[in-house]
Amino acid sequence: MLQEERKKELKKQIFFTSIKLFKEYGYDNVTVEKIASSCGIAKGTFFNYFPKKEHVLLYLGSSQNEYLQEVTQKYKDVKMKQRILFIFKELLFIYLENSDLLKLTLSETIRSALKDESRNIDLFKETMTTLIEEAKINKTINTRFDSKYNCLCSCRNLF
Structure with missing residues (x-):
């Protein structure tokens, strides 16, 4: 169960970081690479939670x-x-x-x-x-x- 909680928390972190970046830089100017690096995760980890931006x-x-x-x-x-x-x-x-x-x-x-x-x-x-x-x-x-x-x-x- 602890692992499921961590997955939920990471998804929320990716989501909120993405929203923050979209607001700051504009949606079209934010890449998956930018989101991943801002979250401190690998690009592949992003795709485990969201298939596309x-x-x-x-x-x-x-x-x-x-x-x-x-x-x-x-x-x-x-x-x-x-x-x-x-x-x-x-x-x-x-x-x-x-x-x-x-x-x-x-x-x-x-x-x-x-x-x-x-x-x-x-x-x-x-x-x-x-x-x-x-x-x-x-x-x-x-x-x-x-x-x-x-x-x-x-x-x-x-x-």
Whole structure:
């Protein structure tokens, strides 16, 4: 178990170092070699955790999905319209703080989704769909849209 903890810690170190370097030098100016040397690891060790530099951004995207789950739970006792507003407000705050990195992350997520390598967009859609379905069951919203396929339209229809 100790070895698994060390692996998790090293992955986090690589991730946070990469993000720091991306912010400082710009994503395109940071190489895997630069990340590895800044972490004090071999280039091959980087590839044990991330197949490509782009996967650091995908990892950021998946961590944002984890954050979305936390925020969703945080407001579970709030009325649906207010809950969705709070969720988007918190996500917007994170976006504004890290807009350059999150733009890159979104771009890479979309590019990867087209290659069917990422589930970040699907996870976001599933979370929002679940919220809307819950609201429909509880009769706290009334919408003609099928939330499974049109969760964003349903959100817009709430307001």
